Amino acid sequence: MYGSIKFEQKNGIAWLTLNRPEKYNAFTEQMNEEITDALKITANDENIRCLVITGEGKAFSSGEDLSGIVEVTNHGEILRNRYNPMILALARLEKPVIAAVNGVAAGAGFSLALACDFRLSSEKASFIESFIHVGLVPDSGQFHFLPKIVGAAKALELAILGEKISAKEAKELGLVTKVIETENWSQEIEAFAGKLASMPTKAIGLIKRTLRESMSLNLEEILEKEAFAQRIAGLTKDHHEGVSAFLEKRDAVFQGK
Known part of the structure; x- marks a missing residue:
């Protein structure tokens, strides 16, 4: 309370x-x-x-x-x-x-x-x-x-x-x-x-983190941050749901996981 x-x-x-x-x-x-x-x-x-x-x-x-x-x-x-x-x-x-x-x-x-x-x-x-x-x-x-x-x-x-x-x-x-x-x-x-x-929460979090960190980095460092974030995003259930929904021509149902 x-x-x-x-x-x-x-x-x-x-x-x-x-x-x-x-x-x-x-x-x-x-x-x-x-x-x-x-x-x-x-x-x-x-x-x-x-x-x-x-x-x-x-x-x-x-x-x-x-x-x-x-x-x-x-x-x-x-x-x-x-x-x-x-x-x-x-x-x-x-x-x-x-x-x-x-x-x-x-x-x-x-x-x-x-x-x-x-x-x-x-x-x-x-x-x-x-x-x-x-x-x-x-x-x-x-x-x-x-x-x-x-x-x-x-x-x-x-x-x-x-x-x-x-x-x-x-x-x-x-x-x-x-x-x-x-x-x-x-x-x-x-x-x-x-x-x-209703959106992929993990991806949103990674976007926020990477954007915040990129403000003080050069291009090479940003590219590495992007690769790191993309690896994590690629392992999420929401990524797999998004790909499946695209291939099956339906709306994705993201769980934030």
């Missing part, structure tokens, strides 16, 4: 909901720890083939709960102890992860969404680099994820100006995969997650 998040599993999909709606799902030490724990459960449970992260109420997450750090002098230790383990666990999760951004994603809430594989945004959602407004710098992986998505120049602009980005603008920048109308929100999130959960 968790106190600041909800964590449920259904039909191969895990739903992690940030659950402090009265505080716009602002992060606390407890929430960081509970998210990290839920991510570990997701990683180790073979029945979970897709993870959806969303927020309860009007917000996705407004970032750190500033009321809890008024007297803090070492913000770096907060990152090392609370946020970094959470972001690393999320980035290393070898299963597809969807950020269902239902409302504002600000500061570390924006960072959490960026660390996911897909960002599905409500038409009412917005994104804000709010760190600059309290004299801080982006954190929780922003310097890694944001420039890779929008480019270094745009990342610098967003970080320094700290202006609100609408869902439409976020789509144009490549920050979100899809903008969803309010009345279709639940159905489209479930459909997107269901599609990912």
